[in-house]
Amino acid sequence: MAQRGAKPKPAHLHIVQGTRNVTRHGSEESLRERVEGAAAAFGGLKRPSYLRGEARKAWDRYVAPADWLDASREPAAIMFCELWQEFRDAPRSFTAGKHGQMRSLMNELGLTDERNRGGGESKKTGDEFFD
Structure with missing residues (x-):
């Protein structure tokens, strides 16, 4: 809703x-x-043992580095990885509805929001628009 x-x-x-x-x-x-x-x-987020192929690659590439995720997001992370595998296996038959689902799962996991990404401090100094 x-x-x-x-x-x-x-x-x-x-x-x-x-x-x-x-x-x-x-x-x-x-x-x-x-x-x-x-x-x-x-608790922490653990990769399920049954993920194979592109789904496992998606977990290792997108979900594993996301240290802000906990086990409460595990179902969404698994769904995202399985949709990613389906997209990589047959991109032409991946419907617009599935694209929307994958985008909303990425949003729910915080993968599209730069504010969630930690890491090193910015190397820039000053104002990005006026310097």
């Missing part, structure tokens, strides 16, 4: 961006405890 307005931010994003509001999210300590508790409850 469609939802009006912007999607709510995850709690860890409020911590990273510094947009935590005491009246909405509580103290920073309680917010950190909730984030760590949720991560500990679900």
